[in-house]
Amino acid sequence: MNLTAIAEQYGTPAYVYDLAAIRAAHTDLSAMLPGPAKLYYSLKANPHPLVVGQLHRLGCHAEVSSAGEIDAALAAGVDAHHILLTAPGKSAATVSYALRQGVRRFSLDSPVDLRRVAWLAEQSGTDVRCLLRVNADQPVAGLGLTMTGAPSAFGADASWIEADPAQFRGGGRVRIEGLHLYMGTNIADEDALIAQFDTAAATAQRLGPVLGELIEVDLGGGFGAPYAQTGSRPLWPSLRPRIEQVLDTRLPGWRDARPAVAFESGRYLAGSSGSLLCGVVDVKTSKGKTFVVLDTGINHLGGMAGLRRLPPLRPALAVTGPDDGRPTTRTTVVGPLCTPLDTFVRDADFPEVHPGELLAVPNVGAYGLTASLLGFLGHPAPVEVVCDGDTVLDVSHLVLAREPGPYDPAVTAADPAVGSLV
Structure with a gap:
């Protein structure tokens, strides 16, 4: 791909x-x-x-x-x-x-x-x-x-x-x-x-x-x-x-x-089928520490990891394309959410990147988007692209929408079996 x-x-x-x-x-x-x-x-x-x-x-x-x-x-x-x-x-x-x-x-x-x-x-x-x-x-x-x-x-x-x-x-x-x-x-x-x-x-x-x-x-x-x-x-x-x-x-x-x-x-x-592509939105220094801000965060990847339902998220984000010889620096990589919990990499050696560059997180075909905090802050869901080798087969995205009534109007919230269970 x-x-x-x-x-x-x-x-x-x-x-x-x-x-x-x-x-x-x-x-x-x-x-x-x-x-x-x-x-x-x-x-x-x-x-x-x-x-x-x-x-x-x-x-x-x-x-x-x-x-x-x-x-x-x-x-x-x-x-x-x-x-x-x-x-x-x-x-x-x-x-x-x-x-x-x-x-x-x-x-x-x-x-x-x-x-x-x-x-x-x-x-x-x-x-x-x-x-x-x-x-x-x-x-x-x-x-x-x-x-x-x-x-x-x-x-x-x-x-x-x-x-x-x-x-x-x-x-x-x-x-x-x-x-x-x-x-x-x-x-x-x-x-x-x-x-x-x-x-x-x-x-x-x-x-x-x-x-x-x-x-x-x-x-x-x-x-x-x-x-x-x-x-x-x-x-x-x-x-x-x-x-x-x-x-x-x-x-x-x-x-x-x-x-x-x-x-x-x-x-x-x-798991090995998926990659999450993300862009570098900002790179800045705060009190001597470097922060890389991405356009994706725990709302799109690893939300369950933060809730201790998956192993702690320690991704190695790789610059797509040659990065041989690129210097590294102690960096914290964060997402765009308004919470300090939205952190991918904390104070670790990371290749120096610049706003506008493309990064890829590998091995996220499992427990990726739908294991994340998709509804938090209302950011749109990432586009999902399905390929077979180099051929793109499908492009779509999830939408969270509010509709009146229950998911299935034919079923009430009451448990019809409760009388037989006690």
């Missing part, structure tokens, strides 16, 4: 996504996972319809967590039966919307979640197939951001399920067909990946006799990749045989899909 040409034609700030990079990431990850495994793409990483559509055509199912992500998956061409709705706080409105859109698979986090889905499925005359989200009883060391294995809002503790399985077996229109285990995220170390998959598979092995036949076990993912800094996606050449060894030990019928094994990824599949 010629980032300079894209910036000249479409302006900055601009997100640029390369579908060729997404295909390469999918090829690499697929080669490192057991052959029969299903792979979910987590739309929270990047719900752009061309990104989702490319991964769907490569065979990925969609893991979504909201009505908006359901819409994004359907708009990208994903069949509703290939969508798995997850999240610990699925409201009655969200579940009802999913059912009306044809979604028939849910990951359930608790008995209340199960009964809510069951009630709404019965009301709509719809059969659904569900996974139980499980919080393993033991933590795994070395995870970038721990999701389970500790007190957690995600899933039901394995010991709870084991002690009171009747609450988790489903019935009526709800069939519990498997387990959903997601231990952590942004894991770059192969040993840590194997440790979490072994813990997840051991938990499934333990709960299978309690719950009955498991049709699918989703072992999660957490495959790490660089974020907002230079670097390449890690490759784990021995990951596949090591996972296969774990599965042969813990879930010996997996090669014949008894149970079928699934994994999920967002960051690894989409």
